[in-house]
Amino acid sequence: MSHRNARLTVHGRRLLVERVSSGRPVAHVAAEMGISRTTAHKWVRRFAAEGDAGLHDRSSRPRTTPHRTPAATEAEVCRLRQERKLGPARIGPILGLPASTVHRVLTRNRLNRLAFLDRPTGQVIRRYERERPGELVHIDVKKLGRIPDGGGHKVLGRQAGRATRSSMGFDYVHSAVDDHTRLAYSEIHSDEKVATCTAFLLRAAAFFQAHGISRIERVLTDNAWAYRKGLAWKEALAHLGATGKLTRAYRPQTNGKVERFNRTLIEEWAYVRAYTSNDERTAALDDFLHSYNYHRCHTALGGQPPISRVNNVAGQYS
Structure with missing residues (x-):
């Protein structure tokens, strides 16, 4: 190696x-x-x-592993994990195995984190990635409480912040993430009505086109009214030559890439520091998006930012 x-x-x-x-x-x-x-x-x-x-380097993995845990025992470990959601320290005594052995078995079968499972059914969540840029774009809206001038509870304290925030209303952060490259685009609006969602879609398409993704083929959203029934939304999809897709009800894992982006958005932009006004937080969004697309390491991209994959493959499909 x-x-x-x-x-x-x-x-x-x-x-x-x-x-x-x-x-x-x-x-x-x-x-x-x-x-x-x-x-x-x-x-x-x-x-x-x-x-x-x-x-090229060869794998250092041995051809045979005589002391590996028997397949029947591994299957029982996986069954207890999926059906009862038990951890290594609980499964080990039941089967007479060290907790470390159970952990290796769970890791080998991608069951070592409960986040890998659909909690109600225990089934492994199948991860997917489209083969080319623009083949699928995930879109979602994140609702955030507005920040009053002078700051909210992070600046003033919980009790004082609650009093000043009660009538501030909400910001709606509309986000689009390309499935293959993870390139992201976001805007902040005052609602999530059909006209707002439609205009956002067209601007997101222009953003992706400016970065080498010439065509959006499919758009995946949740089951919000604007995406299901909005005539203007359907006309915008037709104008782009794209097909609209809806997630299964109560299955946010299907739209997981933009859901994960929302979590990053919250942790690294919305709640990363105590803002003293809503305008200050809004102004910081562009810097976050630039950092996310051009500099932030992404584990699904081999530690590279989304723009690296855009530069590598977008031109092949333009």
Whole structure:
């Protein structure tokens, strides 16, 4: 496995093979590249047997694991987890297993976090990702209480903040997230009526187009009235050449990417600090979106921001 101080990367191994193939002695090439003759011969043999694929690192996982927990026992661990939602410390004594073994079994079967399960049924939530940008865009609205001038309860304290906030009303944060790239676009409005949702959709489409996603094919939303019955909404979808899709009732996991974005929005923008006015919080949204799209690491994208995937693949489908 390559590491930061490795003598040979995949590119270096190709150079090694090319130099040996040109007729130069293996010992001379090995000395130039700072490796042993044994290592040089190993990569030459692998290239001869497997071609370019042989120059890539192989998995260090053993071919067989004699002491692995029996399949029947693993199935029982998974059953107790899904049916009774028990943790390793509870499942272990029932089956006579160490808690650490139970945890490894749960991790291997992607059951180590209850968030991976649909709580009522215990079924594993199947994660999905569309193959190309614009194939599916998730849209949702997050409702936030407005902040009075001078600040709310985070600035003034719980009791004083409640008194000043009672008649402030709400902001509605409309957000759109591309399923493949996770590129996000948000706006703050005073309602979630059909006209507002429709105008937001058209501006979101223009935003995605400006970033190389030329066409939206499907739009996934919850079952709010504006998305189900709004004539203007359906006309906007037709204008974009997109198909509207609705989640199953009471199944926010289906629209999970924008739901997760809403959580990030709350943690890293809305509640990240004590704002002294609603305008101050509103003004901070653009900075958050720029950071999210261009700089924030995303675990689903290999630690890269959404714009990196847009730059890599959007042009292929434009």
